[in-house]
Amino acid sequence: MADGELRCNLQSCRKVLEENALVTSCSHIFCYQHGQVSISNENCLACGTKFRSKTDFSVTDLRPSDQIKSMLLSGLNPDQALEIANRSISFYTYQLFNENRLKDEMLKRTKEECDNLKAYCSSLKTKYHTEIDKLQRSTLCLKKDIEEKIGELEKQREQTCQYSRLSKKLQLELATCRREIAMLKARNNRDESTNSPRNPSFEFLFKPEKTSMRQDTEFYEGSSSEYYYEFNNYKMFLIIHYIIGYKPSKWPYPGYSD
Numbered sequence: 001m002a003d004g005e006l007r008c009n010l011q012s013c014r015k016v017l018e019e020n021a022l023v024t025s026c027s028h029i030f031c032y033q034h035g036q037v038s039i040s041n042e043n044c045l046a047c048g049t050k051f052r053s054k055t056d057f058s059v060t061d062l063r064p065s066d067q068i069k070s071m072l073l074s075g076l077n078p079d080q081a082l083e084i085a086n087r088s089i090s091f092y093t094y095q096l097f098n099e100n101r102l103k104d105e106m107l108k109r110t111k112e113e114c115d116n117l118k119a120y121c122s123s124l125k126t127k128y129h130t131e132i133d134k135l136q137r138s139t140l141c142l143k144k145d146i147e148e149k150i151g152e153l154e155k156q157r158e159q160t161c162q163y164s165r166l167s168k169k170l171q172l173e174l175a176t177c178r179r180e181i182a183m184l185k186a187r188n189n190r191d192e193s194t195n196s197p198r199n200p201s202f203e204f205l206f207k208p209e210k211t212s213m214r215q216d217t218e219f220y221e222g223s224s225s226e227y228y229y230e231f232n233n234y235k236m237f238l239i240i241h242y243i244i245g246y247k248p249s250k251w252p253y254p255g256y257s258d
Contacts, residue, residue, distance in 0.1 A: 006062070006095055009046040010034050011102075017062055024049070025056040027094045035059065 006017045008031040015031045022035025028046040030038055035057075038044060042051045051057055061068070073081045 007099065008034055009095075009098065019062055021060055021062055023058055023060045023091070024051075027091050029095065032059075 006021070006029055008015045008017060008021075009028045010030060013031060013034055017029065017031055020032045022030045022032065022038060024030075024038070024044050026044050026047055026049045028044050030045060034045055039051075039057065043049060044051075049056075064072070073084060076084070
């Protein structure tokens with residue numbers, strides 16, 4: 001207590017006493033408001049001691065005037081004055097002891113709360129460190145996956161570029177083939193319109209005397225290698241015309257028809 005100040009002994013109040021206070025025979029002191037409550041209940045609010053008479057409590061002026069101080073112990077012999085002073089000192093000492101005890105209890109509770117908070121903070125720290133490590137590992141894995149995906153995308157982009165170049169090349173080749181086919185069709189139409197005579201060698205290849213594919217095959221396979229080579233050229237001619245979709249108005253070989 002600073003400068004000899006007293007506080008209300010009710011735990012929920014703890015108000016600093018300045019002027020009037022209620023003092024009990026059980027060495028407790030209360031503010032004027034809670035003193036009136038204690039008087040009406042006829043017991044001490046701190047320890048629950050019953051008031052048997054009006055001498056078990058008294059309303060005290062904590063700031064007595066000089067006249068009251070001079071008259072307070074007047075007429076008493078020194079022994080009585082010393083006894084009263086000793087009891088007053090004992091009361092004040094008890095209040096100091098009670099205040100220190102309350103402060104110790106508050107300090108103890110505060111330390112326990114601090115320890116609990118430290119343990120809780122330590123557990124949170126451990127938990128969050130674990131979460132951070134987990135997130136860091138996850139981040140590294142994600143970075144690795146992203147790098148792999150980027151590498152795959154680069155490969156796919158290169159393949160796409162290659163396919164694009166190849167597609168353009170094939171489109172050019174296809175356009176060239178179409179132009180050549182158109183030229184061949186135009187040339188064939190001109191040949192048919194002019195009714196130009198056939199080449200004897202061509203007639204020999206495509207108009208043999210045999211009348212069936214099987215007989216012609218037997219004829220050429222049984223003949224010399226020169227005739228067999230010409231027959232293979234004839235088959236290649238048919239395959240090429242089948243691929244380009246060209247069908248002559250009349251097949252030159254009697255063994256075939258539409």
